Amino acid sequence: MSDFHALISYLSDLIEKILLETFNDSDIKDLTQQQIHYLKVIVRMKYPTVTELANELKIKKPTVTILIDKLEKKGYIKRVASKSDRRVTHIMMDEKGQIIQQLRKIASRRLEETISRSLNETEVSILAEILKKLANSPENNND
Numbered sequence: 001m002s003d004f005h006a007l008i009s010y011l012s013d014l015i016e017k018i019l020l021e022t023f024n025d026s027d028i029k030d031l032t033q034q035q036i037h038y039l040k041v042i043v044r045m046k047y048p049t050v051t052e053l054a055n056e057l058k059i060k061k062p063t064v065t066i067l068i069d070k071l072e073k074k075g076y077i078k079r080v081a082s083k084s085d086r087r088v089t090h091i092m093m094d095e096k097g098q099i100i101q102q103l104r105k106i107a108s109r110r111l112e113e114t115i116s117r118s119l120n121e122t123e124v125s126i127l128a129e130i131l132k133k134l135a136n137s138p139e140n141n142n143d
Contacts, residue, residue, distance in 0.1 A: 015111060022107040028099065030074055038067055039076060039093075039100045047080075047090040076100065 023036060031039070041056055042048060048056065054064040068091060071077045076097040082088035093101065116124060 014114070018110045018114065019104075019107045022103050022110060026099070026103055028096075028103070031076075035067070035071060035076075036100070039071065039097060040104065042077065042091055042097075043093065043101055043104065047092050049082075049088055049090055053091060071097075 019036075020033075023031075038053075038057065042053065045052065045056060050061060050064050050068065053068075054061045057064065068077065068079070072079065072094075074096070075094055077091050078094045079089045080092055082090055115127065119127065
């Protein structure tokens with residue numbers, strides 16, 4: 001099982017390395033790694049509220065508010081009042097935040113290219129089936 005753990009760790013490191021290289025190749029230089037992580041979570045969650053984001057990140061709501069203030073000031077996100085309940089505010093990507101989404105797509109393509117160079121077609125198909133199984137498992141579906 002330790003080989004499995006080492007391989008998962010390697011894969012995690014590879015994904016992080018490709019993501020960091022993609023961000024470093026871009027014009028985005030004013031974000032910390034933690035802020036990039038938070039933006040990735042916001043994109044994945046699709047318009048979360050402050051409370052939802054705090055719960056997902058497992059941090060306190062005031063801490064999330066400070067984070068949101070900083071990211072909003074930098075132009076990456078904006079707060080939008082809920083159409084159904086004006087007391088509720090959703091977080092969405094602003095103009096600069098849209099660049100984050102594009103960079104994530106570029107990083108995904110780079111990862112795909114790295115995998116495709118290392119595996120033959122049959123192995124890529126097997127990996128795709130395994131990843132589909134992981135993606136469709138109940139504990140991985142947050143939506």
